[in-house]
Amino acid sequence: MDNIFVYCETDEGQVAEVSLELLTKGRSLADLLKCKLEAVVIGSGLNDTERQIFPYGADVIYVADDKRLYPYTTLPHAAIVRRLFEQEKPQIGLFGATSIGRDLAPRIASALKCGLTADCTELEIGDHTETRTNKQYKNILYQIRPAFGGNIIATIINPDTRPQLATVREGVMKKEVLSPGRKGVVKNIDTGKWLNQEDFAVRIIERHIESRKVNIKNSGVIVAGGYGVGSKENFGNLYDLAHVLGGEVAGSRAAVDGGFIEHERQVGQTGVTVRPKLYFACGISGQIQHRAGMDQSAIIISINNDPEAPINQIADYTIIGDLNEIIPKLIKYYQKNTK
Amino acid sequence: MKGFKIVLLAKQVPDTRNVGKDTMKADGTVNRAALPAIFNPEDLNGLELALRIKDKYPGTTINVLTMGPARAAEIIREAMYRGADGGYLVTDRKFAGSDTLATSYALSLAVKKLSPFHIVIAGRQAIDGDTAQVGPQVAEKLGLPQITYAEEIISTDKKEVTVKRRLERGVETVAAPLPVVITAHSSAPGCRSRHAKYTIKYKNAKSLSELQESSEDYLQLHKERPYLLIEEWSVDDIGADVGQLGLSGSPTKVKKIENVVFTSKESIVLSGEDSEVDNLMKDLIANHTIG
Numbered sequence: 001m002d003n004i005f006v007y008c009e010t011d012e013g014q015v016a017e018v019s020l021e022l023l024t025k026g027r028s029l030a031d032l033l034k035c036k037l038e039a040v041v042i043g044s045g046l047n048d049t050e051r052q053i054f055p056y057g058a059d060v061i062y063v064a065d066d067k068r069l070y071p072y073t074t075l076p077h078a079a080i081v082r083r084l085f086e087q088e089k090p091q092i093g094l095f096g097a098t099s100i101g102r103d104l105a106p107r108i109a110s111a112l113k114c115g116l117t118a119d120c121t122e123l124e125i126g127d128h129t130e131t132r133t134n135k136q137y138k139n140i141l142y143q144i145r146p147a148f149g150g151n152i153i154a155t156i157i158n159p160d161t162r163p164q165l166a167t168v169r170e171g172v173m174k175k176e177v178l179s180p181g182r183k184g185v186v187k188n189i190d191t192g193k194w195l196n197q198e199d200f201a202v203r204i205i206e207r208h209i210e211s212r213k214v215n216i217k218n219s220g221v222i223v224a225g226g227y228g229v230g231s232k233e234n235f236g237n238l239y240d241l242a243h244v245l246g247g248e249v250a251g252s253r254a255a256v257d258g259g260f261i262e263h264e265r266q267v268g269q270t271g272v273t274v275r276p277k278l279y280f281a282c283g284i285s286g287q288i289q290h291r292a293g294m295d296q297s298a299i300i301i302s303i304n305n306d307p308e309a310p311i312n313q314i315a316d317y318t319i320i321g322d323l324n325e326i327i328p329k330l331i332k333y334y335q336k337n338t339k
Numbered sequence: 340m341k342g343f344k345i346v347l348l349a350k351q352v353p354d355t356r357n358v359g360k361d362t363m364k365a366d367g368t369v370n371r372a373a374l375p376a377i378f379n380p381e382d383l384n385g386l387e388l389a390l391r392i393k394d395k396y397p398g399t400t401i402n403v404l405t406m407g408p409a410r411a412a413e414i415i416r417e418a419m420y421r422g423a424d425g426g427y428l429v430t431d432r433k434f435a436g437s438d439t440l441a442t443s444y445a446l447s448l449a450v451k452k453l454s455p456f457h458i459v460i461a462g463r464q465a466i467d468g469d470t471a472q473v474g475p476q477v478a479e480k481l482g483l484p485q486i487t488y489a490e491e492i493i494s495t496d497k498k499e500v501t502v503k504r505r506l507e508r509g510v511e512t513v514a515a516p517l518p519v520v521i522t523a524h525s526s527a528p529g530c531r532s533r534h535a536k537y538t539i540k541y542k543n544a545k546s547l548s549e550l551q552e553s554s555e556d557y558l559q560l561h562k563e564r565p566y567l568l569i570e571e572w573s574v575d576d577i578g579a580d581v582g583q584l585g586l587s588g589s590p591t592k593v594k595k596i597e598n599v600v601f602t603s604k605e606s607i608v609l610s611g612e613d614s615e616v617d618n619l620m621k622d623l624i625a626n627h628t629i630g
Contacts, residue, residue: 071511074475074484075484078479098507099487099488099506102471102472102487103475103487103488106439106470106471106472106473106474106476106479107475107476107478107479107485109439109440109472109476110440110443110476110479114440115438115440115589115590115591116439116470116472116591117591118468118469118470118471119469128594142594147468147469147596148355148467151598152596153596153597154595154596155593155595155597156591156592156593157591157592157594158592159592161590201484201515201516202484202486202513202514202515203513203514203515204512204513206511206512207509207511208509208510208511209508209509209511210508210509211508221629245629277628278628278629298628299623307608312606312608313606316605316606316607317606317607317609318606318608318609319608319610319611319616319619320608320609321611322611325611326611326616329616330616330619330620332616333613333616333619333621334620334629336617336620337617337620337621337624338624
């Protein structure tokens with residue numbers, strides 16, 4: 001009772017990045033609340049998942065391994081999570097804000113009549129006083145998320161209902177191994193008893209899933225371009241810089257819409273959230289939606305011919321000028337100083 | 340076959356995509372009046388999916404169900420101009436402040452009132468909240484399977500529907516028994532525009548509130564053409580328990596709202612001179628950011 005649960009997604013036996021990020025966050029919340037961190041993994045061929053999950057800090061893993069449970073369908077996963085939550089009464093339940101998590105979590109919230117906050121960007125523990133009744137709440141979950149098209153940041157709480165449920169977008173939390181050899185308790189779920197035929201009413205007929213080709217999220221250096229880059233050809237400069245620095249190229253939504261760069265490299269609210277050591281924003285004005293996806297970068301360098309571009313407000317360095325002249329200089333002086 | 344009975348869940352939303360300077364008030368709250376009220380974009384994708392079923396199976400009826408203030412009748416009328424058959428506005432002050440759980444409770448009761456139905460279609464999410472929760476929550480409350488992120492309804496018969504879903508890295512085709520709840524993804528076809536015939540036919544479709552507000556007298560017209568009335572349903576009409584609605588029925592509370600203001604960091608401004616770029620690179624290498 002009163003533990004923290006993380007629903008772990010798997011893809012062919014591999015635990016999803018977002019789930020490992022949630023385990024890392026869940027571990028720190030569990031330490032604050034002095035409770036256990038428990039993982040639930042539902043799928044097929046899950047022999048290796050314990051080895052993947054325990055190092056991130058879980059104390060207990062519930063495993064439902066059944067060939068009918070992979071690929072994901074809503075009803076059987078919802079039936080298992082619901083029953084587990086009813087039985088174990090967690091105080092917090094976390095899901096990835098993925099096509100799976102956003103399909104599953106609302107179903108659970110509805111069944112348990114509890115609160116759910118979508119697409120959180122931060123989770124904190126804090127207290128709350130209900131102003132009307134003066135009722136005090138200790139150590140509840142602050143679920144922080146952008147709202148209203150990213151124009152406001154809302155802190156949402158569920159003071160009276162448990163579990164407190166939240167989905168969190170991939171890449172927002174940091175993933176960190178707690179200890180590589182860590183072990184815990186594995187509890188197997190008897191799917192024969194927990195599920196019935198009606199849970200399999202929806203059948204998957206066909207799936208075409210592409211493997212992830214580029215992974216800008218894990219790159220320590222990102223060279224991103226916006227509409228101000230001007231053309232697909234000019235993006236060549238960005239690729240050159242990324243190449244010498246061992247980084248990846250990314251783009252703002254305007255650059256993607258302009259056809260300068262492919263969608264899977266888009267950073268921002270409707271793209272990927274990144275937190276590299278170094279982020280170059282080249283010809284990016286810095287709309288709120290873009291900044292939401294990169295403002296956690298350790299160092300931001302803006303290259304822009306507009307000294308008033310909003311991106312400059314969050315940049316550590318702003319270089320005013322033509323990026324087609326400045327980027328070759330960056331390459332030149334990087335190479336000079338590393339020789 | 341006499342076609343399908345479809346219920347479309349739709350919402351009128353402030354257009355958060357065109358946020359301007361006067362959108363936020365000085366106190367950090369949203370100035371809703373500065374934003375136009377529009378038909379939620381993915382609900383229009385849902386309407387198109389419904390209309391395509393109607394194109395294929397004559398006799399299909401599409402009823403729009405929306406919850407909101409009196410003016411939300413506008414989107415019901417808009418849907419009728421594009422080919423929907425009618426609509427119901429769930430409206431009551433007691434709904435104010437409802438979160439997704441309370442909203443889905445009210446909508447599920449209203450959907451039940453429209454039984455029997457074959458398919459409930461909704462947009463994946465509304466742009467003022469982006470939660471994508473109401474569709475699945477309505478499905479759970481109705482005890483029905485759900486198909487989220489629908490891009491195309493491939494086939495339907497009286498027993499089963501086959502749907503192509505859009506996922507992060509691909510597509511998936513699933514089959515589900517009827518009745519079912521489907522949520523439409525923005526990658527589904529955009530909605531057709533108004534049809535001249537329907538625009539004329541439903542021009543005077545009005546809700547009771549609108550009839551009372553209007554200076555013109557539609558009484559005779561509505562008597563002759565009862566299909567022009569957009570029914571309004573209150574808490575009592577849908578048989579809802581008030582304790583499960585509004586603020587008291589909403590487990591999520593807003594603790595704090597902050598206007599997004601990016602605090603300026605100490606930014607070093609460079610002109611791009613060779614010596615400056617040289618020093619910048621030296622610094623970045625020295626502090627192990629690169630190198």
